[in-house]
Amino acid sequence: MELTEGRTMIGARKRERTCQEANMFGIMKPGTGGLEPMECGQAATLIVDNGDRHPYWMCPMCADHNVKNRGAIAWVPQVYSQEHRETLDKILELAVRYGNIDGAHHKMWVIDQVVRLAAGKDYDEAVADPDRDWDTGIAP
Numbered sequence: 001m002e003l004t005e006g007r008t009m010i011g012a013r014k015r016e017r018t019c020q021e022a023n024m025f026g027i028m029k030p031g032t033g034g035l036e037p038m039e040c041g042q043a044a045t046l047i048v049d050n051g052d053r054h055p056y057w058m059c060p061m062c063a064d065h066n067v068k069n070r071g072a073i074a075w076v077p078q079v080y081s082q083e084h085r086e087t088l089d090k091i092l093e094l095a096v097r098y099g100n101i102d103g104a105h106h107k108m109w110v111i112d113q114v115v116r117l118a119a120g121k122d123y124d125e126a127v128a129d130p131d132r133d134w135d136t137g138i139a140p
């Protein structure tokens, strides 16, 4: 199985993780006139991008089938420590909330805040550059 590492999908972890692929037995959902297949429903562990709709969760068996037979790419959701997950959530929230405010100085503030969160206690070292001063921007 071809796997790519280090990719995550925002929001995916909030969903119930059951396989959203159509079941392998061709069973259709009641009341859909035989048009909409019942979902597989097994415990899902991978996010699969098969190129025909938004990447979605699949169980290992369905993921394997899609990767081998349909050229899909399975993303392995990264497992983070709770601390790293919270830091990433803060970075995401900051970037999304403030990242599109006009003005280079405001965008520089966002970048600086992201660096502060990502670097933690190593912030000073991270921004140290002998050739120029680090620009901390202006808060929006």
Ligand SMILES: [Zn+2]
Pocket (backbone or CB within 6 Å): 019, 020, 021, 040, 041, 042, 058, 059, 060, 061, 062, 063
């Ligand atoms: Zn499945």
